[in-house]
Structure formats: structure tokens, C-alpha cells
Amino acid sequence: MSILxxxxxxxxxxxxxxxxxxxxxxxxxxxxxxxxxTLTDAHVDERNTMAVATVKTGLDAETxxxxxxxxxxxxxxxxxxIGLSMGxxxxxxxxxxxxxxxxxxxxxxxxx
Numbered sequence: 001m002s003i004l005x006x007x008x009x010x011x012x013x014x015x016x017x018x019x020x021x022x023x024x025x026x027x028x029x030x031x032x033x034x035x036x037x038t039l040t041d042a043h044v045d046e047r048n049t050m051a052v053a054t055v056k057t058g059l060d061a062e063t064x065x066x067x068x069x070x071x072x073x074x075x076x077x078x079x080x081x082i083g084l085s086m087g088x089x090x091x092x093x094x095x096x097x098x099x100x101x102x103x104x105x106x107x108x109x110x111x112x
Contacts, residue, residue: 002033004080011079013072021070025063035059035067036080043081049074 002018009016015024022032035057042052053064071077 002029004033004036007080011072011076014076014080015070015072021067024070025066027063032067035064036071039064039068039071039077040081043074043077049077 005017008014008018015021018033018036019029021036022029025032027035035053038056039049039053042049042056045052050061050064053059054061057064068074068077071080
């Protein structure tokens with residue numbers, strides 16, 4: 001189970017699990033999770049989402065586009081990014097892992 005599953009499942013139009021996305025794309029679930037995390041961080045970046053994610057992951061744009069499509073498109077990616085970045089308000093762009101730690105205290109062995 002991915003740490004993103006509880007966040008994805010309540011979003012209308014999103015797949016229920018990262019494993020569902022990975023299976024559809026034909027990649028390992030751990031890789032799919034990292035791609036989604038990178039895409040989510042890149043989506044809130046002022047630069048082009050795909051360009052930023054391509055540089056950060058080293059994957060080609062076609063693979064990233066396939067993951068975005070399986071996720072439910074840019075709209076779902078945006079909802080995921082907004083939901084996670086709300087925890088960053090007033091803290092600057094601290095990144096997805098900090099946001100996950102805020103939403104799920106104790107997830108990384110620390111208390112919020």
C-alpha cells in the first residue's frame with residue numbers, strides 16, 4: 001500500500017490506489033509512487049510540470065504523460081497538489097514529503 005492511497009481514494013475521478021496506476025502503466029508501484037510525488041511537486045512549481053518532472057525523474061515525457069492519464073489527468077493531479085500544498089501555506093514550497101508528514105503525523109517516525 002502506498003502512502004498516497006488514502007489521499008487518492010477520496011478524490012472523485014482518481015484511481016483508488018497507486019498500484020492500480022502502476023499496473024495500468026506496467027511499472028513497479030514504488031516507481032509509480034515516486035513519479036506521482038514528483039509530478040505533484042512539479043505541478044505547483046511555476047515552471048512547466050512535465051519539464052520539471054522529466055528532469056527530476058529522468059523519465060521521458062511519454063511515460064510521465066501515461067502516469068498522468070492513469071491518475072485521471074491534470075485536473076486530478078492539480079487536486080492532489082492543491083490538497084497537499086495547503087499544508088505548506090505560510091511555509092513556502094517545502095515539498096510533498098513535508099506535506100505528507102503534516103497530514104499523517106508519525107508517518108516518518110516524528111510527531112508533528
